[in-house]
Amino acid sequence: MSVKREKLIETALELFAKNGFHATGIDTILAHAGVAKKTLYSHFRTKDELILAALRQHDGEFRNFFMKNVEALADTPEERLLAVFDVAEAWFSQNNFYGCMFINAVGEYSEEGTAIREVCKEFKRLMHSYMKSLAEQAGIKEADELASELALLLEGSIVTAQVSEQRDKAAKTAKRVAKTLIDEANS
Amino acid sequence: MSVKREKLIETALELFAKNGFHATGIDTILAHAGVAKKTLYSHFRTKDELILAALRQHDGEFRNFFMKNVEALADTPEERLLAVFDVAEAWFSQNNFYGCMFINAVGEYSEEGTAIREVCKEFKRLMHSYMKSLAEQAGIKEADELASELALLLEGSIVTAQVSEQRDKAAKTAKRVAKTLIDEANS
DNA sequence: GACAAAGTATACAGGTCTGTCTACTATTTG
DNA sequence: CAAATAGTAGACAGACCTGTATACTTTGTC
Numbered sequence: 001m002s003v004k005r006e007k008l009i010e011t012a013l014e015l016f017a018k019n020g021f022h023a024t025g026i027d028t029i030l031a032h033a034g035v036a037k038k039t040l041y042s043h044f045r046t047k048d049e050l051i052l053a054a055l056r057q058h059d060g061e062f063r064n065f066f067m068k069n070v071e072a073l074a075d076t077p078e079e080r081l082l083a084v085f086d087v088a089e090a091w092f093s094q095n096n097f098y099g100c101m102f103i104n105a106v107g108e109y110s111e112e113g114t115a116i117r118e119v120c121k122e123f124k125r126l127m128h129s130y131m132k133s134l135a136e137q138a139g140i141k142e143a144d145e146l147a148s149e150l151a152l153l154l155e156g157s158i159v160t161a162q163v164s165e166q167r168d169k170a171a172k173t174a175k176r177v178a179k180t181l182i183d184e185a186n187s
Numbered sequence: 188m189s190v191k192r193e194k195l196i197e198t199a200l201e202l203f204a205k206n207g208f209h210a211t212g213i214d215t216i217l218a219h220a221g222v223a224k225k226t227l228y229s230h231f232r233t234k235d236e237l238i239l240a241a242l243r244q245h246d247g248e249f250r251n252f253f254m255k256n257v258e259a260l261a262d263t264p265e266e267r268l269l270a271v272f273d274v275a276e277a278w279f280s281q282n283n284f285y286g287c288m289f290i291n292a293v294g295e296y297s298e299e300g301t302a303i304r305e306v307c308k309e310f311k312r313l314m315h316s317y318m319k320s321l322a323e324q325a326g327i328k329e330a331d332e333l334a335s336e337l338a339l340l341l342e343g344s345i346v347t348a349q350v351s352e353q354r355d356k357a358a359k360t361a362k363r364v365a366k367t368l369i370d371e372a373n374s
Numbered sequence: 375g376a377c378a379a380a381g382t383a384t385a386c387a388g389g390t391c392t393g394t395c396t397a398c399t400a401t402t403t404g
Numbered sequence: 405c406a407a408a409t410a411g412t413a414g415a416c417a418g419a420c421c422t423g424t425a426t427a428c429t430t431t432g433t434c
Contacts, residue, residue, distance in 0.1 A: 020295040022209035025421060036382045098297050106350045107291035108207040124351050148360045156343030163293045164311050173335045177368065184367065212391060223412045
């Protein structure tokens, strides 16, 4: 694929994360990426298509980052369910942490059923699916229920880290509750 | 206070909630409110000041709605801690539910220390404070910890209801975990 | 080396944005 | 009743928005 296209998506992701989608203009993206306007519009028909491509790429990249780190931090499925919140803490402490891009996107695009919303919904579905598979591998009976509970905790910690700026505490509180829930589901 | 000013804030809140802050123009607010531009700029110096006034009013209104409903649904402090999630479920099921306006605002305004961000942070602090006082009234030792845990669950259920559109399930899952945590903190 | 593909730079159209200004009209208050 | 206050309607400036078009340049491939 084109290196210009990749540069555009990379730049767009940074600016969308920091300043939001509506507040980030095409010209700003072009200036930061060092790409001409015509090149952008040869790769993407509209700004919305660029947003969509950026979100789709971030979906893949982020889940890859997340799973790779979970698997590096712990070996057993049960330990990995807990490690999710260690990875979250490391994520929150990055200096370019601006919350979850998919949550932020839904805040700006409220119309249900649109492509942008569906990508965000799918990302959350896949994160839930990942935690459910870990729970199943750990031999937990109510794997789906536990995954929903842990997903809720993860969302809560992301938003608390973003809004209340208590990043370490948000992750640690979520992890403490997660431990309680995993122990309970295992008994 | 001026009825025009109130109408402006009310209209702005509806449009900001539905379409976001950057995507909602001054002219759109004026047309919906039936107010002249000069009147707006006699009450607010800039759009940001209107946003700030709207957020501050929503802070008061929302917490009042929340606490009134919690207190109507349950009588004892312990039951009220659980009722928080029944009120959340009722909130999510409103047809004009677009998630938490403060979370959405932070997604659009990333610069820490700005007035808009501080209002959002303060709202979350006050919600935590409310749940902490309920926990204290219920005689729970680690009231602050429990409040942080329940706040995390509440945030998680809000975001899940908004993004994943499983509104009933999000509230019920959070309530189920909350019950576990409250029982544990009481033992 | 020729030629097609991909890129640059930039002007432009048509629209929207915030905020100011002028001129006029109700409304309230002393 | 008169004067101050608060409002309407709308034009306007200057900036920014998305998306298209023109003319030129680089790059890669046969």
